[in-house]
Amino acid sequence: MIGNQLIDLYARTISDEKQHSVSDGAAAGTEKRYQVLHKDYQNPDVLRKLAASIKDHTLHHLGDYLAKAEKALVSRGVKVHFASTGDDAKQTILSILQGHGVTSLTKSKSMAAEEIHLNPFLIENGIECLESDLGEFIIQLDDDIPSHIVKPIIHKNRREIAKTFQREGIAADYNDDPETITRRARAYLREKYFKAQAGITGANFVCADTGRMLLATNEGNSRFGMAPVPLHIALVGIEKIIPREKDLSVFLNLLGRSATGQQLTVYTEFINGPRSANQPDGPEHMHVVFMDNGRTDVLASNCREILRCIRCGACQNVCPVYRQASGHAYRSTYGGPVGAVLTPLLFGDRFPELADLPKASSLCGACNEVCPVDIPIPDLLLRLRDKAHREHVHSPAAIPMSPFAILATSPSLWRTAMTMSKAMNHLPIQVAPIKPLQDWLGQRTLPESHGGDFRKWYKTRKKG
Amino acid sequence: MTHPTARPLGKRVLLMGTCLCDAFYDDVARATVEVLEHLGYSVDYPEDQTCCGQPAFNSGEWSASRKVAKHAAEVFAGDLPVIVPSGSCAAMNRHGNLLQHEENPDPAITSLANRTWEVIDFIFNGIGIKSWPGRFEKPTRIAFHRSCHSRGTHTGEAVRTLLASIENAEVIPFGQQEQCCGFGGTFSVTFPHISGQMGTLKLDHILDTNPDMLCGIDMSCLMHLSGLAINQGRPIPHKHTIQILRDTLLS
Numbered sequence: 253m254i255g256n257q258l259i260d261l262y263a264r265t266i267s268d269e270k271q272h273s274v275s276d277g278a279a280a281g282t283e284k285r286y287q288v289l290h291k292d293y294q295n296p297d298v299l300r301k302l303a304a305s306i307k308d309h310t311l312h313h314l315g316d317y318l319a320k321a322e323k324a325l326v327s328r329g330v331k332v333h334f335a336s337t338g339d340d341a342k343q344t345i346l347s348i349l350q351g352h353g354v355t356s357l358t359k360s361k362s363m364a365a366e367e368i369h370l371n372p373f374l375i376e377n378g379i380e381c382l383e384s385d386l387g388e389f390i391i392q393l394d395d396d397i398p399s400h401i402v403k404p405i406i407h408k409n410r411r412e413i414a415k416t417f418q419r420e421g422i423a424a425d426y427n428d429d430p431e432t433i434t435r436r437a438r439a440y441l442r443e444k445y446f447k448a449q450a451g452i453t454g455a456n457f458v459c460a461d462t463g464r465m466l467l468a469t470n471e472g473n474s475r476f477g478m479a480p481v482p483l484h485i486a487l488v489g490i491e492k493i494i495p496r497e498k499d500l501s502v503f504l505n506l507l508g509r510s511a512t513g514q515q516l517t518v519y520t521e522f523i524n525g526p527r528s529a530n531q532p533d534g535p536e537h538m539h540v541v542f543m544d545n546g547r548t549d550v551l552a553s554n555c556r557e558i559l560r561c562i563r564c565g566a567c568q569n570v571c572p573v574y575r576q577a578s579g580h581a582y583r584s585t586y587g588g589p590v591g592a593v594l595t596p597l598l599f600g601d602r603f604p605e606l607a608d609l610p611k612a613s614s615l616c617g618a619c620n621e622v623c624p625v626d627i628p629i630p631d632l633l634l635r636l637r638d639k640a641h642r643e644h645v646h647s648p649a650a651i652p653m654s655p656f657a658i659l660a661t662s663p664s665l666w667r668t669a670m671t672m673s674k675a676m677n678h679l680p681i682q683v684a685p686i687k688p689l690q691d692w693l694g695q696r697t698l699p700e701s702h703g704g705d706f707r708k709w710y711k712t713r714k715k716g
Numbered sequence: 717m718t719h720p721t722a723r724p725l726g727k728r729v730l731l732m733g734t735c736l737c738d739a740f741y742d743d744v745a746r747a748t749v750e751v752l753e754h755l756g757y758s759v760d761y762p763e764d765q766t767c768c769g770q771p772a773f774n775s776g777e778w779s780a781s782r783k784v785a786k787h788a789a790e791v792f793a794g795d796l797p798v799i800v801p802s803g804s805c806a807a808m809n810r811h812g813n814l815l816q817h818e819e820n821p822d823p824a825i826t827s828l829a830n831r832t833w834e835v836i837d838f839i840f841n842g843i844g845i846k847s848w849p850g851r852f853e854k855p856t857r858i859a860f861h862r863s864c865h866s867r868g869t870h871t872g873e874a875v876r877t878l879l880a881s882i883e884n885a886e887v888i889p890f891g892q893q894e895q896c897c898g899f900g901g902t903f904s905v906t907f908p909h910i911s912g913q914m915g916t917l918k919l920d921h922i923l924d925t926n927p928d929m930l931c932g933i934d935m936s937c938l939m940h941l942s943g944l945a946i947n948q949g950r951p952i953p954h955k956h957t958i959q960i961l962r963d964t965l966l967s
């Protein structure tokens with residue numbers, strides 16, 4: 253039966269309250285981005301295209317830049333690891349932690365860690381692992397999953413959070429004032445920071461020329477988490493490399509504005525390696541784990557542009573389908589347009605079961621318009637649809653197109669069909685036994701058929 | 717994706733009438749002919765034309781859509797500009813077709829891409845008409861839905877400028893204008909819930925501003941929006957921009 257797309261079905265099940273949280277939060281994000289970006293840049297497209305070309309160049313020479321970055325990091329005293337799968341990355345991190353006798357750590361927000369479900373893995377292995385980003389902390393308390401790259405709890409409202417805090421004993425009473433919620437989380441987390449023996453972060457950018465790593469946050473949690481611990485592990489997707497430090501000027505100007513409508517995030521941390529002799533604090537040991545986990549396959553595919561992504565979430569905010577369905581509908585760490593492309597590619601061995609994701613789009617192109625690295629997301633969605641069709645992936649929502657192609661390549665058949673379509677005006681098509689047609693007409697009134705009328709007018713007029 | 721760079725030299729054009737105008741909106745195709753003729757162009761409508769192939773292309777059935785595209789490229793062969801009263805068919809010719817032929821480029825397909833113009837873009841940028849000497853009888857507030865397939869083209873600016881230059885016309889802004897109406901062709905069939913919600917939201921924003929009419933450059937969006945509006949008991953008069961250009965001129 254047509255009309256059975258999982259994402260559409262999911263969208264029907266979410267409460268109005270949740271849908272409004274998502275769509276209001278997303279729309280506000282879109283608006284803020286527009287105001288801030290266009291206030292400072294008359295034509296942001298120039299910057300977006302520049303960023304895209306820097307990323308493309310890097311991806312084209314990724315092997316070289318990774319080697320360069322490794323060398324620079326090592327010279328700064330960082331231990332560098334390469335993990336080809338998510339499991340490899342998890343094992344690598346676990347053995348580093350075990351080598352240092354770590355039983356408790358704090359973790360700042362990292363999509364790479366979400367992607368491989370690092371948290372539950374470490375907890376299973378007896379390591380207390382606390383999310384220190386407020387949103388991620390709430391996700392952890394609720395045993396929920398993030399529904400947005402930048403705003404993981406966009407689907408929740410403050411009343412739910414206040415209830416969670418009360419339930420978990422983080423607060424003695426119910427209070428849904430946002431500032432109070434934040435203060436309470438802060439007080440609770442502060443204790444934990446001092447107990448931790450390691451900090452895990454992601455990275456927004458790693459500069460190949462100097463090995464300097466950049467983290468953009470708004471809460472200062474990663475910085476705070478790193479101050480008292482002797483060990484820092486950064487889990488980094490291999491596509492996070494940029495060639496030179498000075499390229500940061502392009503990316504930083506775009507990232508904050510695109511993600512949260514800020515000129516810069518509140519904290520922009522430059523990490524130079526483990527603490528040096530004249531630094532008063534910071535971890536003495538630093539490890540960087542570069543993770544592939546499907547990325548080289550993406551690089552080899554015809555959708556490699558998606559690896560330019562800097563995880564700003566602007567495409568999620570602007571996407572009308574995301575706003576209706578929420579990020580959870582996409583059954584993956586990455587929801588919305590970026591996820592609809594990235595998920596079926598990263599998890600290529602499960603492509604058939606994920607091939608519906610690229611269909612969840614009207615191809616309106618808003619995502620491409622806001623993307624700071626100008627990823628042609630609609631083109632990539634289309635290439636993935638083509639791939640699904642070529643690989644004969646069964647789709648519950650496929651409308652067979654070969655009859656259409658026959659009609660549309662036979663002019664006389666086509667003209668006959670057009671003239672005949674007028675008969676529909678006299679037939680009760682609402683009761684035709686075609687489910688999707690009924691559904692469509694249940695919501696909309698079709699205009700009267702004028703099949704062939706233009707052709708008739710054009711011809712007679714010429715003669716006359 | 718922008719408009720063709722070369723201005724048309726001659727005064728002859730081909731009309732790609734679109735399947736939607738063939739089936740439902742004959743008056744839009746007719747208005748296109750009438751306006752272009754008024755501007756001194758002779759308009760040929762090749763009889764054997766059918767569709768641009770978009771439904772199959774968007775479904776990912778590129779083996780089918782390439783056949784339809786090939787047919788269109790043959791029907792519209794030559795060097796005359798191809799004018800189409802639809803942003804999405806124009807985008808199909810200009811961009812989608814190249815995408816589905818990226819591994820095996822076809823000169824006929826590339827030629828069609830380079831010659832295709834969305835009609836309002838053609839009038840504004842191709843011919844160079846920057847204001848429209850039309851008139852509404854009484855003050856008319858128009859909500860213009862730009863249609864997503866005109867993103868990255870000059871059509872939106874062309875429509876706004878031409879409409880605003882019509883006597884008694886006012887183009888009114890509405891909320892979340894950049895958002896899609898939710899049609900998306902087969903998307904509206906396979907994602908009926910989300911499509912309906914998107915359309916309803918778009919209507920809410922448009923109707924909030926109390927427009928006298930809704931106008932667009934794609935009858936597909938307007939068919940979806942007006943069809944929803946009727947079922948929701950809040951019908952809205954709607955026209956393609958080319959109809960407005962003709963009607964204000966002739967009245």
Ligand code: SF4
Pocket residue numbers: 401560561562563564565566567568590619622623624625626627
């Ligand atoms: S695809 Fe583009 S807009 Fe979406 S998250 Fe990535 S960088 Fe941001």
